[in-house]
Amino acid sequence: MNFANPAALGAALLAVPIIVFYLWRFRLPQMPISAPQLWQEALAAEPSRIAWRPWRGPVSLVVQLMVMALLVLALADPRFDGLRLWRWLTAAAVVLLAVEWPLYQRRWLI
C-alpha cells in the first residue's frame, strides 16, 4: 500500500492536541469528603450514572481518534497495488455483488 499524498499523514499529529485536551478536560475537580458512607447512599439513588461514568472519557477519546484517523487517511489518498482506494473498494463491491446477487435472486424466486 502506498499513498498518493503522503505529506497529509503529518496531519496525524492532530492526535497530540486531541489527547492533551482530553487529559486536561478529564482532570476533574477534586472534592475531599469526610462522610463516604453518606455519599455512597446518595449515589445509590442514580446507579446508571455511576456505571456509565468510568467509560465515558475513554470511549469519547477513541471515537475522536478514529474520526481523525479516517480524515487523515482520506487526505493521504492510499493506493493498493496502484489502484486508488475508491477504485479498489468499487472493485470489491462489484465482485461481492456479482457473487451475492444470484443468491438473492434465487431466494426471491423461491
Add this chain to the structure above:
Amino acid sequence: MAKAARNTPVASMTNERARVGRLLASPHDDSVWGGETTGLRDYVPGDDYRYVDWNLCARRGELRTKTFVSGGPRPRYFLLDCSMSMGVGHPTKFDAARRLAAVLGCAALAAGTSVGITAFSGRVLAELPRLCGRNQRLRLLRFLDALALDASPTDLDRAAAVLAGRHQQPGPVAVISDLLNLPDFRKPLERLRQHGYPPRIVQVVAPEEADPPLLGDVELRDVESPRVQRVTLSPHIVARYRELFAQFLASVRRYAARHGLECVQVDSDQSLEAIYAQVLALPRKGKVPSR
C-alpha cells in the same frame, strides 16, 4: 495558636467561672465523687450506676443517687478528634476543634478544675496529663498547638476505652469530633457513660460538608482512605446527600436528648465568639438547640 488565644477575647471570657459550668459541668457532677455519703437525690441520666442506691430501688422502686461530701471539683476531660476527616473545611474543623478545646480548657482551669486532654484518631496520639491551676493555661495551649492530623482511620471507641480504663478520678468528657467515619457513634459514648465519664458532645461540621459546592463531573476523594471515585453529581444526588447529612446531625441531637447529654453542633467557619456564645446558650439536660 497560643499567641492568638492570648490576644482574643477568650482570655477575658475564661475568667467568668460561672459560664464554664454550662458545658462541662452539671450541678450534680461535683457532689457525686468523694468519700462520705451525705444523702440522696433523684437519679439523672448519666449518673454512675455505682452510686445509685439499689437497696432503696428494690424497696420502693425509686431511682436515687447517693451524694457524697465533695472531694473538690471533678476533673474535666477532652477527647479531641485528630483524624484526617477533621482536615476538611476553611478553616478546618481541626482548627475549630482546637480553638474550642482551648477556650473550654482555659475556662475550666480558671474555674479551679483540673483538665486532661486526649488526642486521638485510630489510636491515642497524645495525652496531656491532668493540669490544675490558672498558670497551666500556656501549657495547655502549647499542647494543642503541637497537635497534627493523623492518617489512621477514626476510632473513638478505642480512645474512650483507653480513657475509661484508667485508674483516675472520672469526670465529664467533652468529645470534640465530627463523629463521621465511625461505625456507630453511640457505642463509645455509652462506654464513657457507663464508666462514670458523662460525655458532652461537641460536633464540629464544615459548611462544605453540609452543602457541597460542586455539581457535574467531580472526583470524590475520601480523606481517610486513598479511594478516589469519579462521579457525576446531579442536583438530585446532592439534594439526597444534604438530606442524609441533615438526618445524621439530627440523629446525634436525638441521641443526646434521649440520654440527657449536652450537645452542641458548631460550624468550622464560625468565629470564636459565636462558637463560645453557642456553647453558653446550651440549655439544661435533655434539651438540645437545633442548628
